[in-house]
Amino acid sequence: MTHRTAWTSHTGTLPIIEGTVVLLTVDRLPSGGTARPVWLWWSHPKASSSEVDLIWQAFLRRFDIEHTFRMLIQTIGWTSLKLRDPAAADRWTWLVLAAYTQLRLARTAVADLRLPGERPAPPERLTPARVRRGFRNLRGKAGNPASAPKPSRPGPGRPPGQRNHRPATCHNVHIVTSTKPPNTPKRPKNSANPRPRRTG
Template sequence: MTRRADALFELADALASAPARVGSLPGLSLEPEFRRGHGSVYAALTRGRIDEPRLRKLLLGTVGSGRDGLVWFAGDVSNWARPEAVCSPQRLVVHDKSARTLTGAPVTSGWPLAVMAALEWGPTSWTTPVDLARLGPADTLTGVTLAAIERVRTGLAAEGRAETPGFVFDAEYDLMALSHHHAAGVHVLGRLRSNQIFHAEPPPPAAGARGRRRRHGDKIALNNPDTLTTPDRVATVDSPRYGQVTLTAWDARHRRLIRDGHWKDHDGPLPIVAGTVLRVEIARLPGGGKPAGPMWLWHAGPTTLDLVTLFAAYQRRFDLEHTFRFLKHDLGWTTPAPLHPDTALRWSWLVLVAYTQLRLARGCVRDLRLPWEKPQPAQVMSPRRVRRDFRRVRGLTGTPANPPKP
């Protein structure tokens, strides 16, 4: 924090220490951690400055150890709806399930924010946010995500981490573009839409054959079982949530790319981006219902990974959705109504800083549970439970922020 640093730091402390849901920005000025007036809250957010590269480096340094030589990250976009802010610049059309246009589409105007977070294993929903970026009118989701992947990859290498990073995404990401640019150094795992078609490697040309060699072999249509060839790998695993899970994989498959979207201005022939197509079939839904159909996943990377590992890594992606819910509901991520997108981004960074402080304090807090709540071990204590005792921990550690001038 390079400008208004004291106020920004105290604002993050007040956000993490507040005992209740954040309902407004001036309300945070009433918390004892914030030793300034309510006007300083707005001044810090509008005139303050955050050194984003240094903050990213600090957050990346808090990532825990991986498993089996891999450390997994999840990327997702959370939209800050600003439908009535007609004077706010750089708003985009974003998805909002609570909004409806005249045609019934669930979209509105707002600012999309891309978050990258490291995933944890075990009975916990905590994540480790390490990167944040706002998508502007000239940005694409693929371009912003590629830049975030590169920052994480180079940051881990600079710290001397030996684990290979893996990145998990949902179906709205261009997995072929992400895999093409980063398959040499990272793993890319994501969900596929069921209407996609993949091809095998073409057979070698016959002796004496003339003309250009075929680029695409036999095809498999994900929504047409009759086109599915003999799988290359099959595995089963028993899950307490889904019952028996059957994993079926076809290796060395690729899509027939077209010159659209990310590939519109690609020079030369379009590349062959090969990877593994994975079908996931479950016996039941967690609530006991019947699944609608199989889920399809894509994986590409420097090495072939075990199917159970891929399935487990994708399941952890949903932890990021729990993080978003806590950031918005408890920490008031999208509660303010800033005029300028830079103010929104600055507040978003402070929300991630407050969340990181709560995560790092897991082993220091007491379990101040309500009478009807079950005890929780320190490392799996929920963010809301940790927050109840964070004020005491913060009082023990102190703050580097200077007090306000008299």
């Protein structure tokens, strides 16, 4: 065993930390391939069988959480807007969660538009990504609680040539400076031995 960051100041043999090791194996993946076994370690040395089952189920549950965050970011656009006000960021987060909730609630109301190679799934087991494919057909049939937008003209805006007197607030992002050594000075040219020039 090698020294880790938490044990950089430790000298001598590393201590033995008791725990429970769980071997997680999968017979086959849904795609038909095989998966390598995964070793899980828990700091509880005397885990019961029910606790071991809870550990590997919680480990698999994290994949659902990771896919949810990836859909919120890549598909619904959670981080696409560059918001300046923290309150606006909170409102946008609630709007993204409302859109995700609509995809969850519309599972039984849309048709399963499967891609080539995907297996059919019952309506109650459709993922939000598969619901999103058929949501465009459902959106036209669903009612809209908001009224129709009123026609209006855009505002005059800032006059041409006038500077913005309310610049955006710049927040400190704590940029870590580089630890590279400064550039070494260039060697001065030796005037006593000039480089010969090619003639002819």
